[in-house]
Amino acid sequence: MDFWKRSTQQRKSGWDYLWEAINPDIALLQEIVPAEESFKDFSVLYHELDKKRRWGTSVISKHRISKEIHFNNYYPGSSGLIVAEIELSDSFTLTVVNIYGLIDPEGYATTTMHHILSDLTTMVHKNNKRNIILGGDFNVSEQWDKKYKNRDPMHKLVFDRLENFGLINCTKKFFDAHVQTHSHSRSTFEWQNDYIFVSEKIIDKVTDCEIINKSVVKDFSDHFPVVIEIET
Numbered sequence: 001m002d003f004w005k006r007s008t009q010q011r012k013s014g015w016d017y018l019w020e021a022i023n024p025d026i027a028l029l030q031e032i033v034p035a036e037e038s039f040k041d042f043s044v045l046y047h048e049l050d051k052k053r054r055w056g057t058s059v060i061s062k063h064r065i066s067k068e069i070h071f072n073n074y075y076p077g078s079s080g081l082i083v084a085e086i087e088l089s090d091s092f093t094l095t096v097v098n099i100y101g102l103i104d105p106e107g108y109a110t111t112t113m114h115h116i117l118s119d120l121t122t123m124v125h126k127n128n129k130r131n132i133i134l135g136g137d138f139n140v141s142e143q144w145d146k147k148y149k150n151r152d153p154m155h156k157l158v159f160d161r162l163e164n165f166g167l168i169n170c171t172k173k174f175f176d177a178h179v180q181t182h183s184h185s186r187s188t189f190e191w192q193n194d195y196i197f198v199s200e201k202i203i204d205k206v207t208d209c210e211i212i213n214k215s216v217v218k219d220f221s222d223h224f225p226v227v228i229e230i231e232t
Contacts, residue, residue: 001032002221003055011035014220022212022225026086027060028098030137030223034058045082049102057100057136059084066093071119080136081116083123092232095123095130101139101193109139110154117161124165128199133230134167135196137223143178143191167197170228174209181211181224194226205230 001014015035018027033055034046043065048056057080059065069083080100087093099116101109124132144155162169171179171192180190198206208229217224 001029002223003031003033004053005222006220010220017216017220018225022227024227025062026094026096026133027058028096028133028135029058029060030080030098030100031055032058034060043086045084047080047082049080049100056080057082057098059096059098061086061096063088069095069123071123080112081119083120088232093131095132097132097134097136099134099136099138101137103139108152108154110152110158113138113140113158114154114161117158117165120165124167128166129201130199131202132167132199133196133202133228134162134198135194135226137194139193141178141191141193143189147189162197166200168200168203170196170198170206170209171211171226173203173206179211180213181226183218183222183224185222194223196226196228198228198230202230205232207231 001011003011006014034044043061043063044058045065045068046056046058048054059082063086065084066087067085069085080102082098084096085093086096097120102112103109104111138158140155140158142155142159145153178192180192181194182191184191196209206228210227212225212227
């Protein structure tokens, strides 16, 4: 949602577009400050990144969030991670993982991402019956190694670890190549650094994946929404 670079009107336009044009049942949002008056009919979890930034990461759901999952080894500074259990019905519960790959003081997002994945390892591997949706703005990309000749292979290792978790990349399932999700102000390269993964158990329930790459979106964010549909 690009809160920190946008005007009050642009932020309002972003929220309006989210609820009116996309209208998601569950939203995994990064770089936001929740507009409380807009959320009276939703379940909301929100983590502020730190007191310097005063914006953060959120899971917002039309369905009841029954539980937030915490981690004993939670990495200080990776408050871009939120894990929630959401009850869609009496017989179907989603484990929703929202990730924001915060860039560390040395300029690396891979450090944050690998700490977050380490925190998630036990939950994912010991509970392989979970219906998992994992997504967010990773600030890392599968395109990095090819473009920069393996200068920083830690990017590839992020995706190797997700695959090792048994999670499947939805954009790979629906697109033949990488799909642009980030319009960078200093680069014309069509970066994808926003992803949604799901567990093998529910991949066949994913009926569609869309990247909303429209000019109107650029008015309020430098990222394009990634949207999946799931039949439950």
